[in-house]
Amino acid sequence: MITVEHLTKCYGDFMAVSDLSFEIDEGHVYGFLGPNGAGKSTTMNIMTGCLSATEGHIRINGYDIFEEPEQAKKTIGYLPEQPPLYMNETPAEYLRFVGEAKGLKGEKLKRQIEEVASQTKIEHVMDRLISTLSKGYRQRVGIAQALLGNPKVIILDEPTVGLDPIQIIEIRDLIKQLGENHTVILSSHILSEVQAICEKVLIISKGKLVAFDRPENLEKLLLSSNGISFTAEASREETEEILNEVDRITKWDVETQEDMLTVVTIKTDSKDMRDICRQIFFAFANHKIAVLEMASKKANLEDVFIELTEGESGVGEE
Amino acid sequence: MMAVLKHELSGYFHSLTAYIFSAFLLAFVGIGALIYNIQSAVANFEYVLGYVCLGFVVIIPILTMRVIAEERKQKTDQLLYSLPIRTSQIVVGKYFALLAVYLVPLCIIALYPLIFAQFGEVYLPTSYGSLFAFFMMGAAMIAVGTFICSLTENQGVAAGITLPVILFNYYSVTLAEYVSATASGSAIAVIVIAVLLGFIIRYLTKNDNLAYGASIVIILAVLAVYFADSSKLEGLLPDIMKKLSLFERFYTFVNGVFDLTAIIYYITVIVFFLFLSVQSLEKRRYN
Numbered sequence: 223m224i225t226v227e228h229l230t231k232c233y234g235d236f237m238a239v240s241d242l243s244f245e246i247d248e249g250h251v252y253g254f255l256g257p258n259g260a261g262k263s264t265t266m267n268i269m270t271g272c273l274s275a276t277e278g279h280i281r282i283n284g285y286d287i288f289e290e291p292e293q294a295k296k297t298i299g300y301l302p303e304q305p306p307l308y309m310n311e312t313p314a315e316y317l318r319f320v321g322e323a324k325g326l327k328g329e330k331l332k333r334q335i336e337e338v339a340s341q342t343k344i345e346h347v348m349d350r351l352i353s354t355l356s357k358g359y360r361q362r363v364g365i366a367q368a369l370l371g372n373p374k375v376i377i378l379d380e381p382t383v384g385l386d387p388i389q390i391i392e393i394r395d396l397i398k399q400l401g402e403n404h405t406v407i408l409s410s411h412i413l414s415e416v417q418a419i420c421e422k423v424l425i426i427s428k429g430k431l432v433a434f435d436r437p438e439n440l441e442k443l444l445l446s447s448n449g450i451s452f453t454a455e456a457s458r459e460e461t462e463e464i465l466n467e468v469d470r471i472t473k474w475d476v477e478t479q480e481d482m483l484t485v486v487t488i489k490t491d492s493k494d495m496r497d498i499c500r501q502i503f504f505a506f507a508n509h510k511i512a513v514l515e516m517a518s519k520k521a522n523l524e525d526v527f528i529e530l531t532e533g534e535s536g537v538g539e540e
Numbered sequence: 541m542m543a544v545l546k547h548e549l550s551g552y553f554h555s556l557t558a559y560i561f562s563a564f565l566l567a568f569v570g571i572g573a574l575i576y577n578i579q580s581a582v583a584n585f586e587y588v589l590g591y592v593c594l595g596f597v598v599i600i601p602i603l604t605m606r607v608i609a610e611e612r613k614q615k616t617d618q619l620l621y622s623l624p625i626r627t628s629q630i631v632v633g634k635y636f637a638l639l640a641v642y643l644v645p646l647c648i649i650a651l652y653p654l655i656f657a658q659f660g661e662v663y664l665p666t667s668y669g670s671l672f673a674f675f676m677m678g679a680a681m682i683a684v685g686t687f688i689c690s691l692t693e694n695q696g697v698a699a700g701i702t703l704p705v706i707l708f709n710y711y712s713v714t715l716a717e718y719v720s721a722t723a724s725g726s727a728i729a730v731i732v733i734a735v736l737l738g739f740i741i742r743y744l745t746k747n748d749n750l751a752y753g754a755s756i757v758i759i760l761a762v763l764a765v766y767f768a769d770s771s772k773l774e775g776l777l778p779d780i781m782k783k784l785s786l787f788e789r790f791y792t793f794v795n796g797v798f799d800l801t802a803i804i805y806y807i808t809v810i811v812f813f814l815f816l817s818v819q820s821l822e823k824r825r826y827n
Contacts, residue, residue, distance in 0.1 A: 272621040274825045295624040306619035310555060322543035323623045367619070 223248045223405050224269065224375060229278035231264055231429075238264045239429040242278070248374070251401035253420030253437075254409035257531050261429040262409040263303055266379050269407075270300040283374060296324070299373040303380050305364030309353035313344055313363045316352060317370060324371035338366040342396065358389035365396065376400055378408040382415060394419050413524050427531035440526045450499060451487045452516035454506055458484055464509055468501050483514070544625070544633030545640075548607075552641050561603045562645040568595035569649050577652075583662050585653045586670035590794035593674065593787060596681055597706045601699035603641065604685030607634050608821070612693035621825065631686070631817045638682050646675055666796045673793035676806040677786050681706055683813035690820040712785045716778035726776035727766045734758035744823060 224246040231239040239261040246252055256262050267273040269280055271291050280287045285294035308316055317338070321331045339345045342362040347355055352363060361381060368376055381397065382390045398419050400406050410416050416423055417437050425433040425440075433440055454461055458476055461484045465474060474488045490498060495518045506513050552558040572588040611617040620630050653667040684705065689698040708715075720726070738755030742748060765772055782788060786809070789802035 267618075270622045272618050272825065292624045292626070295622060298622070300618075300622040302615065302618045302622075304615045306614070306616040308551070308616060309614065310551070315550065319543060319547040320619070320623070322546065323625055325624065 223283060224407075225279075225281045226265075226269070227279045227281075229265065229268065229280065230276045231261075231268060231273070232276045237429055239268070239275075242426065242429065242431050244424060244431055244434055246405065246407065248405050249401075249403075250421045251397065251406045251408070251419055253416035253423040254407060254426070255411065255413070255416050255423055255527060256409075256426040257411060260426050260531070262426065263379055264429075265426070266300070266377055266407070266409060267302070270298055270377055271295050272300075272302070296371065297374045299368030299371070299376045301361075301364045301368045301376075301378045301381060303383070305360050306367075307352045307360055307363060310351065312349050312351055313339070313355075313366070314348040316363065317366060320367045321370045326371060334370055334372070338369040341369060341399075342366040343392075358385050358393075361385060361389075361393065362396075365393075369400075373404070375405045375407065378406065380409055380411075382410070382412070390415075413527055425527060425530050432530045433526070449487055449489045449519040450495065450502070450516065451485065451519060452502065453479075453483055453485050453514045455482055455512045455514060456484055456506075456509075457482060460509070460511065461486060464505050464511070465502075468498075468505050470498055470501065541625070541629040541633040541636075544620075544630055545637050548634050548637030549640055552637065557603065557606065558641045558644070561599055561641060564595065564599045564602065565645040566648060568592040568599075569645075569652070573652055577656055583656065583660055585656060585662065585667040586794045586796075588652075589670050589674045590791060593677070593790060594710060596678060597703060597710060600678070600681045600685050600706055601702040603638055604682055604689050604702060605695045605699035606689070607638060607686055608690040608817070609693050609695050609698045613695075617821075617824065627821045628818050631690075631814055631821065635683065635686055635814055635817075638686065639679055642678055642682060643675070646671065666793075669796075669798045670790075670793045673790050673799075673802065673806075676803055677790045680786055680806040680809040680813075681709075683810040683817075687813040687817045687820065690817045709785060710787050712781045713788050716781040719777050719781065721775045721778050723766065723770040723773040723776075726773045727762050727770075729777045730762045730773075731759050734762070744820070746826075 226245070227243050229239055229242040230237070242261075242265060254262050254266070264273065268275050269282070269287065271287050271294065274288070282294045283297045285297070287294045308319075311319075314335070317335045318331065321335060326334055336345075339348060342365050344359060344362050344366060347359055352360060355363065365378070365381065368378070378397070382393050385393060394415065397406055397408060401419075401421075408416075408420070421436065423433070423435065423437050423440060424431060454464075456464075458478045461476060465471065465486070471488050471490060474486050477485045477487075479485060488498075488502075499516060499518060503513055503516070569588060569592050572592040573585070576582050576588050576591065577585060608617075611620065621627075650668070650671060653662050653664055653671075656662045657664065685698075685702045688702045688705065689695075692698050692701075719729070734755045737758070738751045741754055742751035745751065762773075786806070789799065789805060792799045792802060
């Protein structure tokens with residue numbers, strides 16, 4: 223569906239995207255993840271023909287975005303970070319313009335506008351000026367615009383930024399729905415969002431692709447940071463003594479709290495967390511020391527993200 | 541292109557731009573007609589047009605200041621780039637919309653000679669020839685204004701640059717009489733222009749070699765001509781200033797000559813500046 227090959231983009235001396243290559247298949251929701259200034263918006267702008275690349279190729283549905291921009295753009299609907307809306311128009315006027323520019327006419331145009339308006343639930347604001355609409359509705363009008371012409375690929379740049387929690391949920395549901403019939407690519411720096419709606423995640427950092435996989439696989443990648451934490455009713459020395467008896471763990475952090483409580487965090491790369499938990503439990507039980515609380519902590523996308531993009535300092539988007 | 545044209549037109553007529561522009565143009569021509577044709581009872585409507593064309597200094601910036609700058613400011617240029625239309629279609633669509641807005645008051649003005657003809661002898665071919673040239677000259681200036689507007693995202697800056705550019709163009713013939721007509725004077729002026737051109741090219745293309753190359757080639761050429769036969773450079777600068785004047789060519793029409801070369805000159809200016817506008821929009825994609 224979309225092939226990006228060796229994409230490089232320089233702004234003067236600053237390299238926003240460097241040698242980025244990936245491939246996107248049809249009919250999934252893809253998440254584009256990265257800290258601020260990682261090159262997400264730049265990559266999306268290049269994919270949609272809004273920016274040129276310094277080097278590299280992008281093919282969309284077989285059309286090169288630089289060589290055959292018109293055909294390629296017909297298969298893409300794009301919502302930039304800031305919805306590109308004409309404030310002194312109504313959504314109806316605005317959508318008619320975008321539809322006509324996408325080559326729709328007459329009955330077909332009218333039908334499509336009605337369709338996207340009901341999909342994005344903006345029918346009742348169609349005749350109000352866009353400048354009087356709330357941010358959530360503006361975002362929807364922006365999405366409606368991207369949907370016109372029924373493009374195969376829909377690219378949304380941070381679609382939920384600045385919305386209230388209910389609007390965020392609504393937009394997410396809408397994106398999930400879109401994923402049934404379109405290939406959707408959305409960028410975000412909110413991890414839970416990507417985890418909730420994306421089937422595959424691309425993580426980029428400093429303009430480079432650092433990971434591209436399903437969210438759950440990415441978590442597995444970081445099994446080494448799986449951890450167990452528990453609170454024992456013992457002194458520091460006692461706790462350490464007991465821990466030394468458990469053979470499968472070698473490293474731990476101990477923190478003493480008041481009332482003779484000790485909190486221990488263990489990191490392990492073992493896959494069998496349950497077994498380790500059991501061993502610890504019985505080791506303490508043998509010494510007649512109560513373990514008051516025990517929890518195993520699995521790595522989540524957040525950890526993957528931090529680990530992969532560690533040490534980044536955002537230089538500002540674009 | 542039709543989509544852009546329709547959209548722009550509805551934008552102009554939904555906002556005040558088209559009305560303010562028409563009001564200014566009609567007021568200028570109306571006052572001119574009142575003074576010349578009615579008060580002084582002169583039958584030549586073309587003199588009115590010759591008289592009011594200074595008004596372009598004010599009305600062209602009003603018309604062109606938001607054409608592209610506004611898109612940038614609202615970030616809607618990203619939408620235009622992502623739509624399946626070519627940049628040239630965007631620019632031409634926008635330009636035709638401006639022309640249409642410009643044509644509306646001109647259609648009303650076109651009735652004046654007919655009205656005057658009811659009350660006396662009016663030589664209509666000169667009147668309408670001049671009106672046509674008036675339209676072409678305005679069209680050329682709108683193209684210049686469109687280009688200037690494409691360079692910035694601030695409407696005020698766009699208007700603030702367009703206004704002095706047109707004013708300078710208006711006075712360039714008068715100024716030409718005061719500038720040095722000697723060979724060395726012209727040579728120095730051309731060299732200064734070449735250096736400025738170099739800076740402009742460098743700003744637009746970010747390509748040092750091209751910018752310096754163009755400047756150096758022009759400077760060397762001028763120096764070569766200067767040392768080979770300095771008499772060729774005499775009067776060059778005033779000549780250039782006169783040739784560049786859009787207004788000077790219009791006065792030929794007012795004097796009753798339908799000058800085809802002037803029409804071709806206006807069309808060349810339009811095409812050239814629209815081309816530059818397209819390049820200026822394209823350039824946004826490259827940085």
